[in-house]
Amino acid sequence: MLRSVLLTLSMLLAASQAQADERIIGHMKPFTNELLNKPISLPCGVTIREWRGQSKPSPEAIKMMDSLCTKALNNFKPFIESQGLRSPRSGSLSWNWSIVPDGHCYRCLNDTKFRFAERFVRDELWGYTGRDQRYTFTISTVKRPIFKKVFTHEMFHAMSMYYGLYDQHSQDDYVKTETDEQLAEKFVEYMGYH
Numbered sequence: 001m002l003r004s005v006l007l008t009l010s011m012l013l014a015a016s017q018a019q020a021d022e023r024i025i026g027h028m029k030p031f032t033n034e035l036l037n038k039p040i041s042l043p044c045g046v047t048i049r050e051w052r053g054q055s056k057p058s059p060e061a062i063k064m065m066d067s068l069c070t071k072a073l074n075n076f077k078p079f080i081e082s083q084g085l086r087s088p089r090s091g092s093l094s095w096n097w098s099i100v101p102d103g104h105c106y107r108c109l110n111d112t113k114f115r116f117a118e119r120f121v122r123d124e125l126w127g128y129t130g131r132d133q134r135y136t137f138t139i140s141t142v143k144r145p146i147f148k149k150v151f152t153h154e155m156f157h158a159m160s161m162y163y164g165l166y167d168q169h170s171q172d173d174y175v176k177t178e179t180d181e182q183l184a185e186k187f188v189e190y191m192g193y194h
């Protein structure tokens with residue numbers, strides 16, 4: 001009796017070990033073990049839920065993101081109006097953010113084999129925003145000068161998706177993505193990041 005119980009236990013252990021080793025395809029959002037114990041809510045409406053990789057949450061980095069986020073939010077409407085566009089929705093932004101390890105490793109930003117297997121864009125990226133996931137994923141090297149540009153660019157996509165501008169571009173997903181991409185680049189310039 002004892003033996004069979006032990007055997008069952010060891011089989012269970014083996015099964016859970018196999019599960020832990022299994023690499024999951026297509027789960028873009030962070031897993032529970034990747035989430036911050038306490039999410040960081042920025043006043044602009046962005047909530048940072050995952051922060052892993054080449055940096056750790058620090059007051060300076062949070063302050064920088066807070067300021068970039070508020071600046072982007074305040075400039076969204078004036079910018080799209082300058083382009084002759086209007087977004088169908090308004091109100092407070094609510095968006096999720098993940099700071100993900102750079103590179104191709106498992107669960108990293110350019111892991112297009114597993115985590116981002118279903119990503120629309122296959123190229124090497126610094127940031128990616130998913131409408132259906134309501135999440136933005138960016139590089140974790142927050143001190144690199146490029147980070148401000150990446151953050152602002154992805155903020156544009158996040159606001160465009162949240163406020164319904166993205167869906168208004170076209171019926172075609174390819175056209176939607178292309179149009180939004182061009183606008184995000186113009187927005188970065190408009191905000192003074194080149």
Ligand SMILES: [Zn+2]
Pocket residue numbers: 153157180181184
């Ligand atoms: Zn983009």
